[in-house]
Every structure is written in structure tokens, then in C-alpha cells.
Amino acid sequence: MNTKDIQQLIDFISQSGLDEVNIETTDLKISVKRYGAAAPATPVSAPAPVASAPAAPVSAPAAQPQVATATPAVVAAPKADTSNYVTIKSPMIGTFYRSSNPETPAFVEIGDSVSEGKVVCIIEAMKLFNEIESEVSGRIVKVLVENATPVEYDQPLFLVEPN
Template identity: 80%
Template sequence: MSTQDIQQLIDFISQSGLDEVNIETTDLKISVKRYGSGVPVVAAAAPAPAAPAPVAALQPQPVAAPAQTAAAAPTVAAPKADSSNYVTIKSPMIGTFYRSSNPETPSFVEVGDTVSEGKVVCIIEAMKLFNEIESEVSGRIVKVLVENATPVEYDQPLFLVEPI
């Protein structure tokens, strides 16, 4: 079984909603467990005739979480009833969203703050690199759509901005 076959199996299992699957053949043993909506943990072992098989942990590619992330993320403030004129600042990459440069400093922006083009609004950590995300629009922050220190996807909405 190739790594691609294993990845396809993981994708299938993640879409099925199962939390645990064990597959065992004469050549391979795979155990897939997932807790909550996190990334599945996969362990595979090849049998050895005389000795117990060593367990090798495979690093699967992260499985995209269902589109429930934005709905499940707590919000900081409620938007006005008419949100048609708001501009969304979206994540340019996959990573971990941070509202400030470290836990001891205040957030880059709060609800009600006025931002201009080029002002840093958050940081997204991707592969141990901290990337400053700048506003592409001038306006007032109306809503923060993502909880601090949570994973974000590419093009996921982060902030709602009322243009000036």
C-alpha cells in the first residue's frame, strides 16, 4: 500500500465521520484514530516472521476540516444587521492565527479600531515563520471572525471591515 493510497483512505475516513478504523492484512496493519475534528493519527506496521513488527508513525497531510470552522469559532463582537457593505480581510495562507505578537502585548486591532491600508492586523504562523498580515482596505474593524491561537485555512475570513 503506497503513501498515496493511505492518504486516500484517511480522506475517505475523515469524510465518513468515523472516529476509529483498524485494517489488518498479511502485509500491513493500519490503525486510524481521530478525536474530535483534529487531524487523524495513523500508525502502520509491517509483520516480521520471527520478531514483533516495529511501528512506524506516518505523517499524513492535514485533512481539511469541514466548513464548520467559521461557524463554530466564537466571535468577539456582533456585526450590524446589514453586513453587505463590509469588506472581509481573508487569510492569505494556512497557519495559526494570532491577534498579537506575543501573549503579553495587546492585540494589533480591536473591534472599533480604525485601520488603514498596510496596517498589521494579525500574525499567521506557518512552519515556524511568523507572517504579518496587513489590511488591504482602510476602515473600521467591525468583527473579529477567528479566535486567537486557532488554525486558519487559506482564504478564510479573519476580520470584517466597514470601509471609510
């Protein structure tokens, strides 16, 4: 990794919701911490270990084109009053996944009941898979993001009708 790659990594981290990132390869070890920043409002479980592949700069997900395809789980219901719903938002920049791998069912579907602390999705950021947990107990009313698409910090992911 050269100085430019490291600077791009630091810039990416400063734009994300991450407060700390550790990258370790066979010939390189980097630890980046952000001081003075508040922790994300959504509780996140401990990140998975970094893969042993060499670190590469990651371009901002916003620069990637987004293809809009309708899937039954994401199709919007008729316009309704959403003022009584709670929004689960992304605590970081990354790629949104509804399940832990393509062969397993989604963590939550529309109509499922969730309790506070239940995993509702995963967001991958720089090869780290972060479980995103529900902040509220209730029923999933709408999935606002399609599977395997980039998400921004504070982007709404789910609408929940609180209990």
C-alpha cells in the same frame, strides 16, 4: 528527513498560499518554489528566519479539532447587513494570532481604525510568522477567528467598514 517527509512538505506547500519556502538546519537545506502561481492578494511582509530546530512534517491544520470557546472580542454582534463591509481574508494556511506574543495587546480590536498596510494579525505557517496587513482603510467591525486557531487559505478573518 526522508523522501516521504519531503513529499509531505511539498504537498503541504502546494495546498497553502505560499509560493516559496526555505528550510535550513545544521545538516539539511531545502528550498521549494512554486512556479506559475499567482501571488496572494494580501501583501505579506518578509517571513522571519527559520528556527534552527530540525524540520518536521506538519499535518494539515484542517485535521486538528477546533474547540469553540466564546471570548468577548469574537462574540458576534446581532445580525446586521454586512454587504457594505470588506472582508480581510487569510492568504495562507496556518495558525492565526491576534498579537505578536501572549504578553502584548492585539494588533487590532473591534472598533479600531485601520489604514491600508497596517498589520492586523499574524499567521504562522511552518514556524514562519507572516504579518497580515489590511487591504483597506476603515474600522474593524468584527473579528471572525479566535486567537491561536488554525485557518485555511482564503478564510475570512476580519470585517472592516471602509472609510
